[in-house]
Amino acid sequence: MRSKECVAMILAGGQGSRLGTLTKKLAKPAVPFGGKYRIIDFPLSNCYNSGINTVGVLTQYQPLALHSYIGIGSAWDLDRRDGGVYVLPPYVREKGGEWYKGTADAIFQNTNFIEMFNPEYVLILSGDHIYKMDYSLMIDYHKAKQADVTIAVIAVPWEEASRFGIMNTATDDRIVEFEEKPKKPKSNLASMGIYVFSWAALRSYLTVDAIDPKSSHDFGKDVIPQMLAGNERLCAYHFGGYWKDVGTVESFWEANMDLLSDEPALDLYDPDWRIYSVSPTQPPHVIADTASVVCSLISEGCQVLGQVENSVLFPGAYIGEGAIVKDSIIMPYASIGANAIVSKAIIGRKSRVESRAQLGVNQLEQEASHWFSGITLIGDNLTITRETKIRRNALLARP
């Protein structure tokens, strides 16, 4: 195998339990996003656009849909003779096998894979973030700083800083302290979960971490603090673009809605930084003479006869005559019957909302409670029968 300067490793094994029924049969990175994508399209496309053509995807939870989606990587031009995309689920060894016990353990268990390419640097990415980023600039920065690890950081609003892993930096952007979800944050620079490691340094810390019985084998909790304690050179790389962790139903819904303004912060139409995905092979969508569509993303294969406002329609969605769809996300091949109302809802793949059903329309009394997102979530392959009324914030899924 030809050696590579940098190998990217995408952590895609997480369950994403806070996404509820969206990740019932799917790993989080395989969740559909933005009218035609899946979340993992973003890191994979960023890799391709950054000139990184050797990518390992670490899978574990519900991997079937993810594995079949990635295939041989041709959608991202990663079906290459040298390098390309490799799906890396946990495996069995001579003396039994193990699940990936944490993010760091997942990389450690694939040491042989990384060494196959003899890389200078290893880029660690999350499979569940929505953003566009040129990793090659971050690697250049890592080299210029002669760092052992470079961590991408983004300034978050101060009041939200205690939800993130926060980096406290010196004036030269060296990281002096790392605090996971601090109660009283000293900085608002949050880790984006994107790391460039010099492989030699990472390998030695992973080897030590692997035999530490007290370690949870996590980058943020274990490896980074150990490297700080070991006086390694940790640098922060500032990122100023759009970045969103879509770890909850609410943030997933918000990230979709963020695309609907006339000038969204995340530009999906930039020909120089395309986001690639597997094509569903559908014809252009049809807007009937009874339809009206504003502030929405509509994908191929949709048929719209009703009214769509501020919503995202995935391929093959059907909106019947007289139906009103507002502030909602309609997953692939879902259908909304005639005169139905769907408000602030996520309708799962192939689910059917029959005519005159009403979703997410009436108010709840205790809206202030902290778990209340106001989003009605309908799982995959469900039927909401005629004239059924479903309140806001309800969750319906198959057992």
Add this chain to the structure above:
Amino acid sequence: MLKNTMGIINLHESHESFREITKHRPLAAIPFAGRYRLIDFVLSNFINSGITNVGILSAGNSRALSDHIRSGKEWDLARKRDGLFLLPSWQTGNVQGAFPNDLADFFSNLDYIKSSRQRYALLSGSRAVCNINYEAAYNYHLEKEADITVLYKEYSIAEAKGLSEATMLETASDGRVVDMEVCPVNNRSNKLSLEMVLLERQLLVDLIDASVSRGGTNFTRDCLMKNMENLKIYGFPFTGYLARIDSMQNYFDHSMKLLTPEIWQEIFFAHGSIYTKVKDEAPAKYQRDAMVKSSLVANGSVIAGKVENSVLFRGVKVHKDARVTNSIVMQKGEIGPGAVIENVICDKDVKITAGKRLKGELNHPIVIEKGTVI
């Protein structure tokens, strides 16, 4: 599934009535239905029917076509054995007339046909746009013990009169083809040949050899019509929806008919999906002031204006206060702020700048050439 059949797409199709949009491309590469080229339909029909060895007999300027087809990957035709073969043409210039010299190119590519492994060969052009599975025609061919089976579509007498540049068939009650006419001024028959022909591969090789060595130049005339008596040529009726693209006007009409849900459903889904080159465009974006009715819209479009009874291809931008009515805007077209177009066909990369107004007639749309800025 037609596992034992090879496909040959014959691009020697006259396109004189399309000058404006075939200057840079063969008929097969004409953009159609928002994201396709005509050839996508025949390629997808082949694949969906189980044909995995496909030769494209090119004609004239094939750059646009080879750019579109590349390795054939999008149609699953980038294969280790068989797959896609772009067969070169030795002739220059555009295809013209009712009897183009396709036999010369069949003959110069005879080795490909000879060395293919399949027992049968299915020939087709690209202008008969439909969604068809060839299995029924294949079974008919076997059942009739035919030498050659030609697919046709039956029209009413009145409809048939309106077809132009057509090859018409006459069949006997047992289905045998008894007469053929190419581009008659007055169509006497109401059976339109789809220019799809099924026969044994060895018979095809023999027919080409026998015709060329006798000075023959045109497949339909020299291989089919001249053998009407000594070979058993049968007609198989195709009963599905057919959009035969034969003039600028009917290109426009067929594009608009795709807005009918039943036709949209049949053309794109009846016997399998229609594949094309993927452009990785984002979903179409409807902005705050968008007003769209009765239109077919492809991915990558950004709409801020008013669009009615129109087809927007991939990556089209309709700016604020612009109005697009009864029009077709091909890939990456841009309609500037306040611009108005009605009954207009914009080829690829056409830009209508702010405030301009263009209006054709419903029975005679204006065609704006590729790359024009107005």
